Amino acid sequence: MLFDNEYYWPDIAKFKCLIDHAEAIVIGAGPDFSGDIEKQYYAMQFNINIRAFEDIDRLNEFFLGRPSFFHSIEEYWFFWAEAIFKRRYEDPPEPSYKELLKLVKDKNYFVITTNTFNSFQRAGFEKKRLFCAHGDQGRLQCSAACHNKTYDNEEFLRKIALPETHLEDISKIMPCCPICGKPMVVNTRYYYKFVKDDEWQVAHKRYESFINENKGKRILFIELCVGNTTPIISKYSFPYITATNPKAHYVNICADYSQYFIPFEIRERALSFCDASQVITDILEY
Numbered sequence: 001m002l003f004d005n006e007y008y009w010p011d012i013a014k015f016k017c018l019i020d021h022a023e024a025i026v027i028g029a030g031p032d033f034s035g036d037i038e039k040q041y042y043a044m045q046f047n048i049n050i051r052a053f054e055d056i057d058r059l060n061e062f063f064l065g066r067p068s069f070f071h072s073i074e075e076y077w078f079f080w081a082e083a084i085f086k087r088r089y090e091d092p093p094e095p096s097y098k099e100l101l102k103l104v105k106d107k108n109y110f111v112i113t114t115n116t117f118n119s120f121q122r123a124g125f126e127k128k129r130l131f132c133a134h135g136d137q138g139r140l141q142c143s144a145a146c147h148n149k150t151y152d153n154e155e156f157l158r159k160i161a162l163p164e165t166h167l168e169d170i171s172k173i174m175p176c177c178p179i180c181g182k183p184m185v186v187n188t189r190y191y192y193k194f195v196k197d198d199e200w201q202v203a204h205k206r207y208e209s210f211i212n213e214n215k216g217k218r219i220l221f222i223e224l225c226v227g228n229t230t231p232i233i234s235k236y237s238f239p240y241i242t243a244t245n246p247k248a249h250y251v252n253i254c255a256d257y258s259q260y261f262i263p264f265e266i267r268e269r270a271l272s273f274c275d276a277s278q279v280i281t282d283i284l285e286y
Helices: 005-021 037-053 073-090 095-104 154-160 167-173 198-213 237-244 264-269 276-285
Strands: 024-029 109-113 130-132 135-142 184-188 219-224 249-254 270-274
Touching (some): 005 249, 005 276, 024 095, 024 198, 073 154, 237 264, 249 264, 264 270
Parallel strands (some): 109 130, 249 270
Antiparallel strands (some): 135 184
16 A cells, blocks of 8 residues: 555655655645645635625535625625735745745756645745746736736735725725726636736746756656646646656655545656645655
8 A cells, every 4th residue: 555654654765865866846736735724714714704695605616716606796805805815915824835945945846836825935935936827816817807917916905804894895995907997806717717917928938948948857746735626737747747758756745545646657656645744844854
């Protein structure tokens, strides 16, 4: 069994060796690599504002934050503003991010992630080595996606997150698109008209260039808690590239056993773990 304790420390030693000898490291991280912290924030905000949304059902879709599941754009912002502001601007990233940085800061690395709270950059990762594929909760976009530009939302969120702000106040301070006048929404892929601005395009090109520049080298792919909802960022591509490069290795650190997947073709060059935070800590202390 790959998850048996008998193999854990030998595999930690192998993982440490792979990091030390890698010519390039690519990290693919899911939105909750440090645990269910985002869900906790959403649940907290839901408890705070539940009375404003008593007749809303389909909670799984509701928690995705899609404007279409609210009765109005004002409800959308009233619900999400405090949770986003606290998670994106006030609270520091979880320690796991800084611990991960210690492992790779002196290496040739790149991170592709579906995290939308800019947690990696806030933890110290270089911006030029990041591709936040699902956008940023700290940016606004036109709800009609009438133009390819995003805007900072800190000042706006700070106003809405004030305890004295009520639902009826939102329309007075809600930002509107400077081009078409439509309401603004958070710039994340959860929104069906997700805007890929110039910064997103540049980061995407940097990521593709990094992959191409390191073809045929000793490249280590590390997948961190990428679930089955968004497998395309690493769950498919990382094993495929590993299979085509005999010098490459693949490490899958999943949040739970349901996310475990290593193709048969690369099992001799792959490792698998659960509990990313513990694995990172153990490698640092090994």
